[in-house]
Amino acid sequence: MGKSILTNVRIITPFEEIFPGTIEIENGVIKRVYAGKNPIGENLEGKIIVPGFIDIHTHGIAGLDITYSSMNGSEDNVEETLLKMSEKYLSHGVTRFLPTTVTASHEVLLIASRGVKNAIAYQKKSCIGAIIEGLHLEGPYISKEKKGAQNPEFIRLPSIKELKEYWEASGGNIKTITIAPELEGSVEFISYARNLGIYISLGHTNATYEKTKAAIYAGANRATHLYNAMRPINHREPGVIIAVLESPQVYLEIITDLIHILPQIINFTIGHAGIERIVTITDSIIATDLPDGEYSLGGLKVIVKDGICRLEDGTLAGSTLTMDNALRNLVSIGIPLKDAVRTMTYNPARAVGLYKVGAILPSYSADLVIMDEELNIEAIYVRGEQAI
Known part of the structure; x- marks a missing residue:
């Protein structure tokens, strides 16, 4: 790894905007960020630079698809699938992600x-594509009444015994788990x-x-596709939604395809909870980009029709959203660019304990996305x- 300088660019840190700004990179890390131009840097006039996107919920x-490859093959097949997925995600500005399973055996x-x-x-030996930061288990410890597009055949009560096996099998790389807090044994599991x-x-x-507040007190820190x-x-009975909205930790x-949640609700949620608590996800499935x-x-x-994914009974079943489109959607409904980013x-990154990533700050990993003024991706650094 060498040194590079990107200059005369609109920088979204994402806490503020710097324009014109300069980023100096050395050995894969952001060395300096400052206002002004550097005459020896790469001139990115008319471009916008943001941190690489991080998708913590994508199937x-x-x-x-991670679950499909697990159902129809071996761990080697899963590995091959994940590495191919990482390249596909990268083309949409994703530099780090959590492959997400659905309820299964x-x-x-x-x-x-x-x-x-x-x-x-x-x-770790040969990094191509977006970086895999760990596994997201969405289920199998969920509610049958609110299963959505999860297979009811495999829904079950929380099991610490099973978790121990998943933890060992993953080499300690389970990053997050989605669980229904009303289930018997959920607090102990959390x-x-x-x-x-x-x-x-x-x-x-x-x-x-x-029940929701008890789970939050036990350590739950996120709501899955609110x-x-x-x-x-x-x-x-205010239920889970009010409980998570009122808990600042x-x-x-939110899935920002403008189908799962309408713009009015997105704006209400940001206005009530504050931008610092909102996590954009895709919840994308195998049909994305197809x-x-x-x-x-x-x-x-x-069944995917007009890009919308549904089960045969009409239940929404994930999305075909990509992170670059998610960004454009947020901006289109009036969310300021730096907030959307x-x-x-x-x-x-903070929601799942990833540090020194997700911002354009000194000492942070130089994961960057360069876009034009219409938010189309032109280059990506990992x-x-x-990388692109």
Whole structure:
């Protein structure tokens, strides 16, 4: 790794904008950030530079899916799939991500865990594409009433015994788990997971306000795709949504395809909770970047029409959203660019304990996305090396 200087560019840190600004990179790390131009740097006049996007909730893309590969192959097949996914994500500005499983059998999730461990080990030797930061287990410990597009056949109660096996199989690379806090044994499970360093998100849940708050006190710090697959708000039972909204330590995932949540609700959530708690996710599935048609999610048939994913009964089943489109969507509904960028860089990093990434600051990893004024991606850097 060498040195590079990017100058005369609009920098979104994402806490503020610097224009014209300069970034100096050395050995894969941001060395200096300052206002003004550097005559020996690469002139990026008319361009915008932001931190690399971080997607902590994505199932698949371009015909590739972590759960599908685990159901239909070996851990080697999962590793190969994940490495291919990492290249696809990179083209949309994602420089780090958490491959996300759906509810499946114990054996399938063990295969997924081993595959993630192997893929992370491979990237340490030869990093191509977006960096895999660990595994997100979305289920199987969720509510059957709020299962959404999860396979009910494999939904079960929280099991510390199973978690120990997943943790060992993954080589300690489980980063986060989505759980329904009303399930028997959930508080004990959350406490155990947090002691391992696993971050807990509350989702696919029919929990009451009290059950949700108990889970937050136990260490849960995030809500999975807020509003979707959750008990709705009731004036006599505020439920999970009010509980997470009023808890300042809880990050809030939102799918910004403008289908799962309408613009009015996105703006309300940001206005109430504050931009520092919002985490933009894609919840993307295998059909992303592919034509409309029939696909699979965790063994369930998914029909994609006009880019919208649904089960046969009409239930939304993930999305075909990409992070660059998510950014454009947020800006289109009036969210300031720096705030929109923060929800897909710094915030997701903090939500799952990733440090020295997600911001354009000295000592941070030089993961950068260069865009034109229409927010189209023109170049991408991963650890200071131009990847696209």
